[in-house]
Amino acid sequence: MYFAEWLAWLAYIDPKEERDAFEKNHKKTNISIYESDEQDMLDAAKRSASSNPLSRGPVYVYNKHILEMRCGMMEDKRGLITILSTAVILYSLVNIAMALEDLTILIGLLFTYNGEPYAGTLLTGSVFLTLGVGTLWLYLKFGLRFTRFEMFTSRHLLIRFNRTTQQVYLHRPPYCGGIVTLPWYGVTSSGSDKKYAAAGGFGLPLDLIWPPSFAGALHPELIHVGKAANNFTELQSEWEFIRRFMDEGPEGLPRPSLTSHFPWPWQAFTPQFEGLTHYFRKSSRITKLGLVLISPAFLIIGTGHWLSLMLCWKPRWPRIIREAGLPGKPVPPLTTLDDYPPAIQARLRENAYLWATRPGKRPQRKKRTSTRKPKTEIATACLQNDISGETHRADGSSG
Incomplete structure (x- = not known):
């Protein structure tokens, strides 16, 4: 927005x-x-x-x-950034929640351990925690600035x-x-x-x-x-x-x-x-x-x-x-x-x-002139003779 x-x-x-x-790599206008x-x-x-x-x-x-x-x-385009941001935030929170659930299980085993295997729980908890915290850190560092175009800011520009x-x-x-x-x-x-x-x-x-x-x-x-x-x-x-x-x-x-x-x-x-x-x-x-x-x-x-x-x-x-x-x-x-x-x-x-505004009036646009060289008097006379000769021949054939 x-x-x-x-x-x-x-x-x-x-x-x-x-x-x-930027101007060095792009055409300046x-x-x-x-x-x-x-x-x-x-x-x-x-x-x-x-x-x-x-x-x-x-x-x-x-x-x-x-x-x-x-x-x-x-x-009218407002909403797309919100959807993407919400998806990223929910993904991070779900992973963190699952990591906390595994952490709760591990803490319970710490006090009532009876030889149960815990390597799988430790591995999945570490993976979920890494995904959740890592995604959230990347979002806060690079994505939050774009989220604030639509969320966590003033509702409208006035x-x-x-x-x-x-x-x-x-x-x-x-x-x-x-x-x-x-x-x-x-x-x-x-x-x-x-x-x-x-x-x-x-x-x-x-x-x-x-x-x-x-x-x-x-x-x-x-x-x-x-x-x-x-x-x-x-x-x-x-x-x-x-x-x-x-x-x-x-x-x-x-x-x-x-x-x-x-x-x-x-x-x-x-x-x-x-x-x-x-x-x-x-x-x-x-x-x-x-x-x-x-x-x-x-x-x-x-x-x-x-x-x-x-x-x-x-x-x-x-x-x-x-x-x-x-x-x-x-x-x-x-x-x-x-x-x-x-x-x-x-x-x-x-x-x-x-x-900055330039002083004075905007200069008038120069009229576009033809780049073709003007014909000389000799070339013009030759062209007129050719046209008149063709006209006479056409009159003779019609008679």
């Missing part, structure tokens, strides 16, 4: 030595952003994107001052819009960048214009991006908000709902249905079908039959999703963010580079050049 955010954070804090080694591009995106985010503002959720808090939604990428303070708050685990406070006026969106969205807007949630000049920590902030979309129109409606709430207020907006943080079963099974309504409607009968045949896989993943929700806890905001906008309460300071540990600050500074 948090895999995409984790990868993005690793890209921001990747050590220079590892990045240089630079995506340059110019000041004009950034300004166009900011201007587009201030304009109305749709006449039908609508939030498809999930929305957890909605009032005159606060709009809180789910964010994060690949929420984004909170506060129109009183005109700030946006991101709730993420520390290994994904932590809790961040951002200014609303620096946001750009994939729903503001079709050229900023993925082709068709199919199967992806709404993107909100803060350029490095507004994010405050020398790197951009990219957040995926809400459910995956079936088309670009849904992205526009979602973005327009958020924009109007922050810029104009909740008056005139359709009130969204609120979602509970309690892990109800349907919250685990419905996300698997986010962004696929259009695909199901347009698919052939053979595709629909294939989906029916693999429906048990959806059931298994959904069960893992539900298990992961139950093994996580409700995210809780810091007090200063919970009270932000209330009379007499302080306004949370915007996140800056100084809010991170010194080692992280050093890496963010090293990699700042990767996200």
Whole structure:
């Protein structure tokens, strides 16, 4: 669930030595952003994107001052890591339990030994103990970090819009960048214009991006908000709902249905079908039959999703963010580079050049010119004589 955010954070804090080694073995691709591009995106985010503002959720808090939604990428894929992690943990515990059972027998023989053979019990107990403890040690050392993408962590990534303070708050685990406070006026969106969205807007949630000049920590902030979309129109409606709430207020907006943080079963099974309504409607009968045949896989993943929700806890905001906008309460300071540990600050500074905006306007693309050499006047005259001669011969034969 948090895999995409984790990868993005690793890209921001990747050590220079590892990045240089990767670029040496792989083709380097630079995506340059110019000041004009950034300004166009900011201007587009201030304009109305749709006449039908609508939030498809999930929305957890909605009032005159606060709009809180789910964010994060690949929420619909949640469950597979939980199933694998649970299998490994159960395998380790079963082996340890069997080793303890053999150990109990050996301890009993120690006090009441009457010549019974115990070599087999000692051997099997040693094998089970080695398998159980060894597997558990390997899991804790190498696997737990991936398990925490879905288990033993915050139940959801959250984004909170506060129109009183005109700030946006991101709730993420520390290994994904932590809790961040951002200014609303620096946001750009994939729903503001079709050229900023993925082709068709199919199967992806709404993107909100803060350029490095507004994010405050020398790197951009990219957040995926809400459910995956079936088309670009849904992205526009979602973005327009958020924009109007922050810029104009909740008056005139359709009130969204609120979602509970309690892990109800349907919250685990419905996300698997986010962004696929259009695909199901347009698919052939053979595709629909294939989906029916693999429906048990959806059931298994959904069960893992539900298990992961139950093994996580409700995210809780810091007090200063919970009270932000209330009379007499302080306004949370915007996140800056100084809010991170010194080692992280050093890496963010090293990699700042990767996200830096180029000054000026994007240069216009040069028109493609033909590489064929232009014909000389002699060659052109010869070609015209050949054409005229063929025309005369054709006229004579027809007569």
